[in-house]
Amino acid sequence: xxxxxxxxxxxxxxxxxxxxxxxxxxxxxxxxxxxxxxxxxxxxxxxxxxxxxxxxxxxxxxxxxxxxxxxxxxxxxxxxxxxxxxxxxxxxxxxxxxxxxxxxxxxxxxxxxxxxxxxxxxxxxxxxxxxxxxxxxxxxxxxxxxxxxxxxxxxxxxxxxxxxxxxxxxxxxxxxxxxxxxxxxxxxxxxxxxxxxxxxxxxxxxxxxxxxxxxxxxxxxxxxxxxxxxxxxxxxxxxxxxxxxxxxxxxxxxxxxxxxxxxxxxxxxxxxxxxxxxxxxxxxxxxxxxxxxxxxxxxxxxxxxxxxxxxxxxxxxxxxxxxxxxxxxxxxxxxxxxxxxxxxxxxxxxxxxxxxxxxxxxxxxxxxxxxxxxxxxxxx
Numbered sequence: 263x264x265x266x267x268x269x270x271x272x273x274x275x276x277x278x279x280x281x282x283x284x285x286x287x288x289x290x291x292x293x294x295x296x297x298x299x300x301x302x303x304x305x306x307x308x309x310x311x312x313x314x315x316x317x318x319x320x321x322x323x324x325x326x327x328x329x330x331x332x333x334x335x336x337x338x339x340x341x342x343x344x345x346x347x348x349x350x351x352x353x354x355x356x357x358x359x360x361x362x363x364x365x366x367x368x369x370x371x372x373x374x375x376x377x378x379x380x381x382x383x384x385x386x387x388x389x390x391x392x393x394x395x396x397x398x399x400x401x402x403x404x405x406x407x408x409x410x411x412x413x414x415x416x417x418x419x420x421x422x423x424x425x426x427x428x429x430x431x432x433x434x435x436x437x438x439x440x441x442x443x444x445x446x447x448x449x450x451x452x453x454x455x456x457x458x459x460x461x462x463x464x465x466x467x468x469x470x471x472x473x474x475x476x477x478x479x480x481x482x483x484x485x486x487x488x489x490x491x492x493x494x495x496x497x498x499x500x501x502x503x504x505x506x507x508x509x510x511x512x513x514x515x516x517x518x519x520x521x522x523x524x525x526x527x528x529x530x531x532x533x534x535x536x537x538x539x540x541x542x543x544x545x546x547x548x549x550x551x552x553x554x555x556x557x558x559x560x561x562x563x564x565x566x567x568x569x570x571x572x573x574x575x576x577x578x579x580x581x582x583x584x585x586x587x588x589x590x591x592x593x594x595x596x597x598x599x600x601x602x603x604x605x606x607x608x609x610x611x612x613x614x615x616x617x618x619x620x621x622x623x624x625x626x627x628x629x630x631x632x633x634x635x636x637x638x639x640x641x642x
Contacts, residue, residue: 297477298517301464301498305455309370311411311446315401316340317362317384317393317418324362324396325388333363333388340399362390366401366414368446372454379444382414392437394420403446414446457506462513464498471495472524480521485512528637530626537619539626541637547602547611550634552625562586599634 316336317324325333337358338348368382384398396418403412419442422435456462466473474492481490481500490500500516503509528544568580597615602608617625629635 294520295523296517297464297480297519297521300473300521300523301466301477303456303513304463304465304497306372308372309405309411309452311368311370311403311405313366313401313403313414314387315364315366315384315398315414317364317390317396317398318360319395319397320360320362320390320393321395322359323392323394324359324390326359326391333358333361336363337361362393362396363387364393364398366398366403366446368403368412368414370405370411370448370452372452374448375451376448378448380412380446380448382442382445384418384440384442386438390438392420392422393418393440394422394437396440398442398445405452409450411450411452412446412448414442416442416445418442456513457509460501460504462500462502462509463493464500466496466498468526469495470524470526473521474498476521476524480519481516484516484519530630530635530637530639532623532626532639532641534623534641537623539619539622541605541608543605545605545608545635545637547599547608547629548634548636549599549601550629550632551596551598552615552629553596562588 314332314336316333341348363386364384365387366382366384368380370380374380382398382403384393386393398415398418401414402410403414405411418440420437420440422437464477466477471492471494474495474497477498478490478492481498482488488501490498492498502512525544526542528546529542530545531540532538562585564584564586566582566584568582570578599611599614600607602611612622612625615622615625626635627639630637630639
C-alpha cells in the first residue's frame with residue numbers, strides 16, 4: 263500500500279484548490295435586510311406639534327424693541343391667566359429685555375400615552391440676541407387639528423456662547439435656538455388604526471415592484487400562502503389576527519423577516535448648492551470624449567491719488583481708480599473616456615478628467631444629454 267500520493271494526484275489537488283479559491287473570491291457578497299428596514303405599517307406614524315411660548319429670565323438679551331407686539335401681547339395674556347390685568351397702553355409700552363417670544367416644536371410618537379415626556383426644540387421668533395439661561399414658561403403644544411396634545415416647560419440648553427464689547431463680537435454656535443430634554447408632557451392620546459380590521463398595510467420606503475414582491479413572498483413563506491399580497495410598487499396588504507395581543511406578536515415577528523435587497527435603478531444625485539455628487543452602484547458609463555475648458559475674468563482696481571500743483575489755487579485732492587480687466591481661457595483638452603460597466607470604473611474615469619466637483623456638475627449633465635450616462639440625474 264502506497265502512503266505517498268503521486269505527483270499527478272498532487273497536481274490535480276492543487277488545480278482543484280485554485281478553482282475553489284477563485285470561485286470564493288469571485289462570489290459576490292450578499293446580505294439580507296429586514297422588512298422593518300424597508301417598510302412601515304400604515305397608520306403608525308408620529309405627529310408634529312407646535313406652540314407659541316415665552317422664554318423669561320434672560321440677561322438683557324430678549325426682544326429688544328417695541329416692534330415685537332406678539333411678545334408684549336403674549337406676556338399680557340399669560341399674566342391675565344394668573345389674575346394680573348394690564349391695560350392696552352401699558353402692555354404696548356413694555357420694554358421686555360428679559361423676555362423673548364419663541365416657537366416650540368416637537369414630535370408626538372405613535373402610541374404615546376399621557377404622562378410620557380418628549381424633547382422639545384425652542385426657536386426665537388423675534389430679535390432676541392440669545393436664549394441662553396432662559397426658562398420656557400407653560401406652553402400648550404397643538405396639532406394640526408388645533409387640539410392640545412402636550413404641555414411644555416423647563417430650562418433651555420443652548421449649545422453656544424458669545425460675548426461682545428467695544429464694537430467687537432465673538433460667537434460660537436447658534437444662540438437663538440435651544441432644546442429642553444424631556445421638556446414636554448403628553449396630555450392626550452392620538453388613536454391609531456393598527457387594531458382595526460382583519461388586515462394591515464405595509465408602506466415601502468421607496469416605490470419598487472421587486473421589493474414589494476419579495477416582501478410578500480417572505481411573509482407567505484413564513485405564515486402561509488395568501489397571507490400577503492403586493493397591491494402595487496409601494497403597498498403590501500397582510501392578513502393579521504384580530505386579537506390585540508396576537509396582532510402585536512404577529513407584527514413583531516413579521517418585521518424581523520429577511521429578504522434579499524433589490525438592485526436600485528441607476529441614479530446620480532447632484533447638489534447644485536454644495537457641489538456634492540453621489541452615484542449608486544447601478545450607474546454605468548458608455549464610451550465618450552470630453553473636452554472641458556475654463557473661462558476666467560479678473561477685474562482689479564487700484565486707487566490713484568491726484569493732488570494739485572503747489573502754486574495752484576482752488577485745487578483739490580482727488581482719489582481716482584484705475585481698473586484692469588484680464589480675460590483668460592484655458593484650453594480644453596479632448597479626453598477619451600472608455601466604457602465603464604462598474605461603479606469603480608465610473609469613478610476612475612471621472613477622476614481621470616481632473617475636474618472640480620462644480621465642473622463635474624456640468625460634465626455629467628452633458629454626458630447624460632449625449633446618451634453616454636446610463637443613469638437618472640436628480641438635482642437637489
